[in-house]
Amino acid sequence: MTDIVVWADGRLRAPGEPLLSGVDHGVTVGDGVFETCGVIRGQAFAFTRHLARLARSARGLGLDEPDLDAIRSGVDAVLAAAPGSGRVRITVTAGIGPLGSGRTPGAQTVLVLAGPASPPSPARVARVPWTRNERSAVAGLKTTSYAENVVALAEAHRHGADEALLANTVGALCEGTGSNVFVERDGELVTPSLSTGCLAGITRELVLEWSAQVGLPVREASPDELPYTVLDEVAAGRAHLALSGSVRTFVPVVALDGSPVAAGPLSAAVADLYARREADDVDP
Structure with a gap:
């Protein structure tokens, strides 16, 4: 885990730092969307297309529109901290909610991580x-x-x-x-x-x-x-x-x-x- 860099709530976090509530809807019922980008020359590859698909997935799931500016800031931060990373993972959940499938409107949870990736192979x-x-x-x-x-x-x-x-x-x-x-x-x-x-x-x-x-x-x-x-x-x-x-x-x-x-x-x-x-x- 030490080779993974984490960003949440506007700043970098330690990989083992607790970040999610026990009643985050992404944890209790998997209510969230995500994107994974490869990293080329220290930048998220095809980032514009990935952000567009993240927004489409959020709309399809009935989530509020993700804060794409915040996500861009998070990606910049993790890749500056770990320029040798091979992948970036963006996760957006419905945030704190009930234990069942019903959703509570409110702030979303946004996580951005960067970490290693194996090179492409057959x-x-x-x-x-x-x-x-x-x-x-x-x-x-x-x-x-x-x-x-x-x-x-x-x-x-x-x-x-x-x-x-x-x-x-x-x-x-x-x-x-x-x-x-x-x-x-x-x-x-x-x-x-x-x-x-x-x-x-x-x-x-x-x-x-x-x-x-x-x-x-x-x-x-x-x-x-x-x-x-x-x-x-x-x-x-x-x-x-x-x-x-x-x-x-x-x-x-x-x-x-x-x-x-x-x-x-x-x-x-x-x-x-x-x-x-x-x-x-x-x-x-």
Whole structure:
């Protein structure tokens, strides 16, 4: 914990300092939203896009608009204190509330943390038996209610993987616990539609935009184009996988359910493109 820097209530805090009330709604019922940014050259990468998504998630959850100026100050403070950090985490909760699901209007809790991150590396994934609910009230929102991700990722770890891949309730490939997924087949790289319930990832968004600008065949799938069974094609070597995320960036998948799979050539080209464009502009 000593390599994590914490900001709250307008100033830096010690990592072990008590900051949250026992009745903070973020603690009692997971009533909050968050963002994680990678750090490039001491700055939060794609920060403007991340703040916009934080605000969208807050509106979707029914929270008051976050104080973005305060959050910017917090990010500046933690990165000045720990310029070698690899990630920044911003959390906004509904603040002090009742023990049940009802919410008490009032001041929010805002935390900003900076800490280390492992460099991007090829991913190993595993299929898990649980699904995303594409019709959930919080589908597509980045909320602090992360328990199902914790359970799914733990299952992936038990199978020697570092990410779990989830279907949705109608059997479509959806996403990972903390990443978007891309399928390479028939000369294209395709990512599940947002209608599957997956998060509108910032890295996913940039991959689609940057690939289109240079003419690489990367696109969003139609709603029924990528069933979860497409992973059987990957296991058989007829397709390839890649993952995207704010800290992992864009990386190929090299193992599925404990067996090696080949990285795709288009995925490698997109990974190279992403690395170059990320280096060119810290806030695209």
